[in-house]
Amino acid sequence: MAPSTPIRVIDSHTEGEPTRVVLEGAPDLGSGPAADRLATFRSQHDHFRSAVVNEPRGNDALVGALLLEPHDPKNLAQVIFFNNVGVLGMCVHGTIGVARTLAHLGRLPAGTHTLETPAGNVTIAGNEDGSISVANVFSFRHQTNVAVETNSHGTFHGDIAWGGNWFYLVKEPSVELHFDKIHELTELTWHIRQSLIHNGITGANSEEIDHIELFAAPTRRDADSRNFVLCPGRAYDRSPCGTGTSAKMACLVADGKLAVGETWGQESIIGSLFRGTFTPATEGGIDGVYPTVSGHAHITAEATLHLDPADPFQHGFAP
Ligand code: PYC
Numbered sequence: 076m077a078p079s080t081p082i083r084v085i086d087s088h089t090e091g092e093p094t095r096v097v098l099e100g101a102p103d104l105g106s107g108p109a110a111d112r113l114a115t116f117r118s119q120h121d122h123f124r125s126a127v128v129n130e131p132r133g134n135d136a137l138v139g140a141l142l143l144e145p146h147d148p149k150n151l152a153q154v155i156f157f158n159n160v161g162v163l164g165m166c167v168h169g170t171i172g173v174a175r176t177l178a179h180l181g182r183l184p185a186g187t188h189t190l191e192t193p194a195g196n197v198t199i200a201g202n203e204d205g206s207i208s209v210a211n212v213f214s215f216r217h218q219t220n221v222a223v224e225t226n227s228h229g230t231f232h233g234d235i236a237w238g239g240n241w242f243y244l245v246k247e248p249s250v251e252l253h254f255d256k257i258h259e260l261t262e263l264t265w266h267i268r269q270s271l272i273h274n275g276i277t278g279a280n281s282e283e284i285d286h287i288e289l290f291a292a293p294t295r296r297d298a299d300s301r302n303f304v305l306c307p308g309r310a311y312d313r314s315p316c317g318t319g320t321s322a323k324m325a326c327l328v329a330d331g332k333l334a335v336g337e338t339w340g341q342e343s344i345i346g347s348l349f350r351g352t353f354t355p356a357t358e359g360g361i362d363g364v365y366p367t368v369s370g371h372a373h374i375t376a377e378a379t380l381h382l383d384p385a386d387p388f389q390h391g392f393a394p
Contacts, residue, residue: 079389082127082380085179087172089372090347091313094172095127096140098180100380108146109153113193116141116155117162122390124157126382129391135159135310138169142176150196151188152177159393160308165194165239167209167317167349167368174199174207175372194239206350208369213356214238214321215363216329217279220246225270228263238321238366241278242286242304243271252291252303254344257311264289264305288319298342308393314370315341315349321366324351328364 082100086093102120104112116124126132128139143153154173156163163169170190177183178201187200187210198210218235223243225231233245245267250259264287271277271284278284285307293301304312304319312319320341327333339351353364382389 079382079384082382084127084378084380085176085374086376086378087175087372087374089168089171089175089314090343090349090370091345092168093134093137093313093375094140094169094372095133095137096142096173096176097127098142101141101143104141104143104155106144106146109155109191109193112143112153113155113162113164116157124162125391125393126389127380127391128157129159129393131388132380132391133159135308135393136313138163138166140166140169140173142173145191147191149189150191153191155193158306158308159310162193163240163307165192165197165212165318167211167239167321168312168314168370170197170199170209171207171317171370171372174201174209175374179374202369206369206371208367209317210365210367211317211321212239213358213363214325214366215358215361216326219326219329221276223267223270223274223276225266227266231267234326235276235278235284236322236325237278238323238325239318240286241282241284242288242319242322243267243284244288244290244323244326246290248289248291248303252289252301252344257344260289260303260344261305261309261311264303265309268305286316286319288316288323290323293340293342294346295340295342295348298340298348300340301342301344303344311344313343313345314347315343317349317368317370320349320351320368321364324353324366325364328353328355329362
């Protein structure tokens with residue numbers, strides 16, 4: 076049987092969290108805005124998503140990124156992110172991975188460049204220390220001190236905030252934020268997420284809160300906080316999660332705990348670091364911030380994926 080179109084990819088990791096950028100072989104999604112292409116990808120090409128990021132070619136933590144022609148030619152590119160269970164409106168670690176991939180290909184001229192994402196346009200820039208900065212979408216706190224009762228772990232209190240994805244930011248985690256506790260942290264945050272759904276607790280416009288973020292004191296001297304972030308498909312973020320760092324900064328600013336000109340150092344559960352700064356803003360009557368998040372990414376592989384029609388697992392599998 077003839078194999079399908081080869082899929083050319085470049086893999087990288089950003090502060091430990093992997094990204095797979097699809098350069099060639101993606102389905103034709105037209106030339107519209109990112110939100111329209113995302114809708115087409117989600118409704119018509121889910122098998123492609125699964126083939127690229129799920130086993131046997133990928134893993135639960137892997138985030139895929141389709142690198143597409145921009146809708147507006149003044150932008151550098153359009154990017155559609157996806158993971159082991161679906162699509163993502165925005166992903167900061169993935170954007171840093173895309174920027175590192177473009178630089179590796181010699182396709183990132185000096186200066187700042189705009190990328191179109193389904194959550195809005197973001198700006199990327201390379202820094203002298205080798206890190207990459209992402210000026211993220213408008214981020215804001217939606218609700219504060221929301222209680223959620225779990226059957227298994229008691230009641231938690233947290234803020235609901237948007238940083239390009241919806242987050243529930245827990246104030247008092249009952250499990251120590253230590254790498255040895257990954258299993259317990261995953262169980263805990265999964266229960267919190269299910270309890271949010273069960274109790275009808277959502278982001279704005281009834282949107283599902285699909286990221287849960289816990290905080291504790293940092294172990295690094297250059298960080299202000301350490302986090303654990305559960306992603307939608309039950310994988311934990313190896314990086315400090317850039318959309319989660321954006322949501323956190325929006326909450327800190329709303330509480331008067333982070334001032335203009337200050338840098339927020341967010342450490343991940345594996346000990347890697349994002350640095351965040353912000354510009355205050357008001358959009359649609361909502362006070363929030365435009366966060367900029369910086370981190371390092373490294374290329375790990377260049378590959379061609381093959382989907383063999385005779386392979387019963389050609390489109391991947393996930394639990
Ligand atoms: O860095 O924004 C992020 C992110 C979202 C999900 C995984 N990483």
